[in-house]
Structure formats: C-alpha cells, structure tokens
Amino acid sequence: MAASQRIWGACRSLALRPLPASRATFGRRIAAPVSRFYSSETTPTATNGPTSSIANDIPEDRIDDEMLETLLYGGRVSANQQEGGLTAAQEEMLYRGGAIPPAQEAAALLAKEESLATIENGLQNPGHKFPLPALPLGEGSKLKTRYHPVLEQLSRLVMRDGKLSVAQRNMALVMNHLRTAPAPIFSPKFPLLPGTPPSAHLPLNPVLYITIAIDSVAPLLKVKSIAGAAGGGRSLEMPVPLNLRQRRRTAFMWILEAVEKKPSKGSGRNQFATKLAEEIIAVVEGRSGVWDKRKLVHKVGTTARANLGKKIRVKKGKGN
Numbered sequence: 001m002a003a004s005q006r007i008w009g010a011c012r013s014l015a016l017r018p019l020p021a022s023r024a025t026f027g028r029r030i031a032a033p034v035s036r037f038y039s040s041e042t043t044p045t046a047t048n049g050p051t052s053s054i055a056n057d058i059p060e061d062r063i064d065d066e067m068l069e070t071l072l073y074g075g076r077v078s079a080n081q082q083e084g085g086l087t088a089a090q091e092e093m094l095y096r097g098g099a100i101p102p103a104q105e106a107a108a109l110l111a112k113e114e115s116l117a118t119i120e121n122g123l124q125n126p127g128h129k130f131p132l133p134a135l136p137l138g139e140g141s142k143l144k145t146r147y148h149p150v151l152e153q154l155s156r157l158v159m160r161d162g163k164l165s166v167a168q169r170n171m172a173l174v175m176n177h178l179r180t181a182p183a184p185i186f187s188p189k190f191p192l193l194p195g196t197p198p199s200a201h202l203p204l205n206p207v208l209y210i211t212i213a214i215d216s217v218a219p220l221l222k223v224k225s226i227a228g229a230a231g232g233g234r235s236l237e238m239p240v241p242l243n244l245r246q247r248r249r250t251a252f253m254w255i256l257e258a259v260e261k262k263p264s265k266g267s268g269r270n271q272f273a274t275k276l277a278e279e280i281i282a283v284v285e286g287r288s289g290v291w292d293k294r295k296l297v298h299k300v301g302t303t304a305r306a307n308l309g310k311k312i313r314v315k316k317g318k319g320n
Contacts, residue, residue, distance in 0.1 A: 085197050091208060095150055098215045098244045100195030150211050153245065157252055158276075173273035175206035178280065187286030192216040202284070213283045217254070217290050218247035219297045223304050229312045236312065239301040254290045255279050 086094070089106040093099070101109065114136055140146045147155075151171055159167040183199040186192065193216050202209040221239045229236035242250065259275045282288040 085201050086195075086208070090195070091205075094193075094208070094211060094215070095148070096244075098218070098247065100193055102195075148207055150207060150214075150248070153248060154210070154214075154252055157249065157256070170273045170276070173270055174277045174280070175210070177274060177277035178206040178209050179203055181277070181281060184281055184284045186284070190216075190286030190291050192284065199284075209284070210280060213280045214248050214251045214255075217283055217288075217294050218251035219294050220247065221301045222246075222250070222297065223300050226312060236307055236310065237300070237304040238307055239304050251290070251294075254293050255283065255288075258289060 086100065087103050087106065089110045090100055090103060092110055093101055093106045100106075145152075155164065155167045155171050158170055181203060183203055186199055193212055196212055196216075197208075202212070219242065221241050224238050224240045225235045226238060227235045229238075255276070259272070259279050262275050262279070264271060265274070279288060283290055
C-alpha cells in the first residue's frame, strides 16, 4: 500500500498550530462608596456628593475637627450628640466621680469645679512677673497627667516587672479590640450604672466602655476583720467604705484574676490583651463571674453592718 494512502502518512502532511489564547479583558470594577450608619438607623443615609470632592480638594494638614467630623459621619451628628449619648460634661463627671448625673446637673457641677480651681489658683499666686497660662489647661498639656486617669490607673495595675510601655501597649490593644467588636447585649439581671448610653455607643468610645464596665461591677465597701475586737480572742468584722480609686482597683483586680484563669487561645503578645478585652465585654453583658464576687462582698457587708454599734476592745500592750 502506498504511503500517501496511509492514514499516518496523511496526518504527517497536516500542520497543527495552536491558536494563541485570547486574553479576556475585564473592566476594572470601582466599588461604590458605602456610608457607615448606626444600628439605630433602619436604612443607611447616603453621603452627599460634595463630601468626596471636599476630601480630594483640601490637603490633609488643613482639615480641622469640623471638616473631619463631616467626612467621617457624612453630615450626620456624632455619637455624643445623638439621642441617648452622653455629653462631654457627663463623661467628665463619670471619670471623676464614678456616676453619671443628668446633663444639666453635670454641666453645672463641672463649671463650678472649674471656677473654684481658678479662684484657688489666683489666691495661691497673687502676683507674677509674667502672666500665668489660662486655666484649665488643655488635654495633654501636663506631663504627669497627659493620659486619661482611668487608663493611667489600669496601666499601672497591668504593669509587670516595671515595664510600663508593655502595659500601655496592652491597654491600646484592649481598646482596639473593644472598638472593633460588635455592640454588647445588656442583661437585665445585671444592671449597669444609671444613665449608661445605649450599647451601640460603647464601641465608639473604648475609654467610656472600660469605665462603665469597671464602675458597674466595683464594690462599694470592703469587710475588714479586726483581731480580738469582739473579746475573747474573737475577730470582729467591720464594713469599711471605699473611695473611687479603691473601688476601681478592686474591680479590675477581680477581672485580672478571671483573665488568668481563662485558657490560652493561641500564642503571641496579643493573647493577654484579647482575653482582657473579652472579659470586659463579658462583664458588660453579665456573663462574668466578677458579678458573683461583688454580690458576695455586699452580702457580707450587710451582715457585718450590725457590728457598727459595738465597742471595739483593743488589747493593751505591756508598756501601757
């Protein structure tokens, strides 16, 4: 049989060349701008067109606070100005006194304290060669008090081996976790401080989040055992009230004890901050065992209240 009549011979004369793969051209998708809205709103409010043009035209170093608020909230009011939020005076009185008074009362108390501080400063400094700076000083103007008082106290309690910078970094990670976490769900069995803002406002202000969690679970007193005060070598239990810093210290130490008992969820330097932030969220939601400790301390203090009228017998020493 001839080679031209064979099938393989016929295939040799064919030139098979693959066609070049056609490159699919996809159009670049541009994400549509999405406006952020609060959980209390049913539908998101669309941002106005001039907002994006303002952001592109104005340099970053020339954007003031009002312009920044407009860019972030899209013309809506901020969290502190919404219905149910705390005013600046209420937040300041919470940090100073551990309670949330009404808005008008908080403004009056804050103005009164500032006026008294100005008068005392004028009496203590009758005359100077150069004028004194205007009081009260701005935030961050004083070197020793440039940090928030609540964060400063908690950072000292978290600190280990004198490493304050590590403690401050852990507190920053805790606030970052609270800021990005979803809004907590309040429990009616474990009420927080009177006047607490809605749960949707707490992630927007992590310092307020931590302060409300600690002040809500902080005990009002402690029970002190006085040895030999009841006579016959028996100790006498007396309830002793605590000031604001003592209450916050006791509550935060309870939280740290609960964090140390939690199992590890991984490794790395962010592990402690994550567990601490989750425990703070559990305190606000009423899922933490710290509430049981507070209830037990108040129960023992109520029982020991009957010992307030008793005479304390102090054993005299040999020299007396």
